[in-house]
Amino acid sequence: MPDDRFEIRPVATVESPLTDLAAAPKQADEGAPEAWLVFEPGMLDALDGLRVGDRVVVLTWLHRADRDVRRVHPRGDEARPIQGVFSTRSPARPNPIGLHEVRVLAIDGGRVRVSAIEAVHGTPVVDVKLVLREVGER
C-alpha cells in the first residue's frame, strides 16, 4: 500500500466571509460564520434529494495546511505537550481533510447555504454526506 496514490477532485468551493486563516475559529461552535458551498456544474445530479434542514458532514481539503507535520501542540497552545497529529484536530496532517457537521439552510441550484463552518473562503469541498439516523430509520 505505501506506493499507492489517489487523486482528489474538488466538487465545490467554500464562499465565506472568513478570509484570514489566523483569525478563523478552530471549530464551528467557536464563532464560525455561515457560508455558501458553490458546486461544480457536473455535480448537480449528486445534489439531487438534498433538502433544507438536512444535517450533513462536509469534507474539505485544507489546502493551506502543512502536510509534512507529524507532531503539534494541540490547538497551537505551546503550554500543552507536543503530540502526534492523529490524536488532535490540527489541520496539519498527512492528508489534510477537514470534517464539518452543518445544517443545510438554503439550496439555490448548485449553491448550498450551510450553518457555521470553520473553513476559509476558497477552501475546496471534496464530499458531502448525510448524517445518518438510528438503525431502522435509514
Place this chain on the structure above:
Amino acid sequence: MPDDRFEIRPVATVESPLTDLAAAPKQADEGAPEAWLVFEPGMLDALDGLRVGDRVVVLTWLHRADRDVRRVHPRGDEARPIQGVFSTRSPARPNPIGLHEVRVLAIDGGRVRVSAIEAVHGTPVVDVKLVLREVGER
C-alpha cells in the same frame, strides 16, 4: 477550482476478517468486526499520544467504489427512489472517502486495534482524528 487536484497518500491499511465487499455490513453498528490499522513506518510520530480508550474518526479511501456514479438507490434498495449521492452514505461518490467512528482497543507500535469498522481487508486509511469533547474541555 475545477482544475485543481490533490494527492492522497495512504497512512495505514485495514487488516480485517472482512474480505467480501458484498457481505460487508453497510454501517459499523450493523455487525462489522474489529480490525487492525497497520500504519506506515513514517507515521509512528503522528500516532504519538493516541491512547487505548480514545474515540477517533478513521477516514478511509474506498478504493473499490465507482467514482463516476452521481445518483443511487439509498442502501442499494431499488424500492427507494434514486437520489444524488451527497444525500446518502453510498460508497459510490466522486471522492470515495469513508468515515468510521471507532474506539481504540489496543496499540502495538504501528498497529492500532479498533472497534467495529465496516471496511474490507486492504482498505487504505488516509487519516485519523480524535473525536472532540465539549468546548472548554478541548
